[in-house]
Amino acid sequence: MRLVPVAYLASYTLSLLGNSIAGIALPLIVLQMTGSVLGMGALAAATAVPAVLAGLFMGVVIDRINRRTSSVLTDLVSAAAIAALPVVDLITGLNLGWFILFGIIGSVGDVPGLTARDALLPAIVRHGKVSSERLMGMRESLGAVAMLIGPAAAGTLMVLFDGSTVLWITAATSLLAALLTLLIPHRVGDIARDLPEADADAVPASGWTQLREGWRVLFRSRFLMATTLLSLASVVVLAALQALVLPVYFTLADQPGMLGYVLTALAAGMLLGGGSYALFGTRGRRRWWFVTGIVGTTVGFAVVATLASVWVVFAGAFVVGLSGGLFSSLVGVLMIERIPEQMRGRVMGTQNSMMTAAPPLGIVIAAVITEFVSLDAAAITLAGVWLVAAVVGLLARSLRNLERPEGPSTGTQRGRRW
Structure with missing residues (x-):
């Protein structure tokens, strides 16, 4: 494989790994240094809103500057925000205010960083001479690896080192991700300027107008709305299962340690699903891959929702991961082909902001x-939410023809509805 996709995938994995470690380690460090459980919640709440807003509004910036540059800058912001904490600790000592301040600064790099890498994908396909199916399948697989290793690495680091050392290590992952992205030639990140003249003349100069134009493309496209709603439903259900239903279930079963094994099964399924799509995604019709992913995810959620036994939940989580890996890889390929090149930052920034805001809802x-009815009712409700989304997705007219469009794959026709 050429240098461009290798550098991109390595950078993506390291950035995701750093975020995964920080997501576990930072709350624990806050608890260690402040002794406040409420402080952990305050940090999460204070950084959530800026992350969502940054994802929305930074999309305009990503559509204006070189996308390799924007990816590097967001990683550097994340690295600096984390590295500042041990520096402050050495000078004045840390309190909750410092954690919140640098948490907000770091959140400016998280969602925009993901968006910048997403926006860079079509150029990686073009310059890396790799199929979008192989690239997306490998990206999903490596994301599963990061998801698998991150929490374990965070726990191990917290045992072996003090909080400041763990923060330095976490910052180093983001810094290394930025350095790896620099291996990608600068020209790869240039935004394509090959739109028809009428379209090029219509690009608005105002940042706010550009943002609204991106929203118009997203919300008026039946295809983009359908895929976005499916992804949102998946995120809502998965977050609620992982963060509430399964922890409560295993606690009541007096087997809290099994939660980690179930999450490992989920990640292993995603690894296998993404790897399978990387190897075989170019074979067969895309509609078949889509139906397989949707139906398989539905079966997996239904199995988990039974809460019949630890091993049944374990098996259901693996099926969810396997099918979700297929579905997510295919959706990633479709996003490469069907989002207008010059609006990728705005459209995908809005999508990523919605994905960031969705988990607390679930x-x-x-x-x-769970509080007012029962844990079983909560699990069944979540499975029902996905079932409704799956049925809508399978019946949606805009998702019936998923084959590669003829001609340019950037979807640049204004007003087009997929």
Whole structure:
């Protein structure tokens, strides 16, 4: 494989790994240094809103500058925000205010960083001489590896080192991700300027107008709305299962340690699903891959929702991961082909912001149902949410023809509805 896709995938994996480690280690460090459980919640709440807003509004910037540059800058912001914490600790000592301040600064790099890498994907395909199916399948597989290793690495680091050392290590992953991205030639990140003249003349100069133009493309495209809603439903259900239903289930079963094994099964399934798509995604019709992913995910969620036994839940999680790996890889390929090149930052920034805001919604819904009805009712409700989304996805006219469009794959025709 050529240098361009290798550098991209390595950078993506390291950045995701750093975020995964930080997501576990930072709350624990806050608890160690402040002794406040409430402080852990305050940090999560204070950084959530800026992350969503940054994802929305930084999309305009990503559509204006070189996308390799924007990817490097967001990683550097994340690295600097984390590295600042041990520096402050050495000078004045840390308190909750410092964690919140640099957490907000770091959140400016997280969602925009993901968006910048997403926006860079079509150029990686073109310059790396790799199929979009292989690239997306490998990306999903490596993401599963990061998801698998991150929490374990965070726990191990917290045992072996003090909090400041763990923060330095976490910052180093983001810095290394930025350095790896620099291996990608600068020209690869240039935004394509090959739109028809009428379209090029219509590109607005105002940042706010550009943002609204991106929203117009997203919300008026039946295809983009259908795939976005499916992804949102998946994120809502998965987050609620992982963060609330399964922890409560295993606690009641007096087997809290099994939660880690179930999450490992989920990640292993994603690894296998993404790897399978990387190897075989160019074979057969895309509609078959789509139906397989949707139906398989539905079966997996239904099995998990039974909460019949630890091993049944374990098997259901693996099926969800396997099918989700196929589905996510295919959706990634479709996003490469069908989002207008000059609007990728705005469209995908909005999508990523929605994905960031969605998990708390699922957790709150599951918590309310568990509190006032039962844990079984919460699990069944979540499976029902996905079932409705799956049926809508399978019946949606805009998702019936998923084959590669003829001609340019950037979807640049204005007003087009997929």
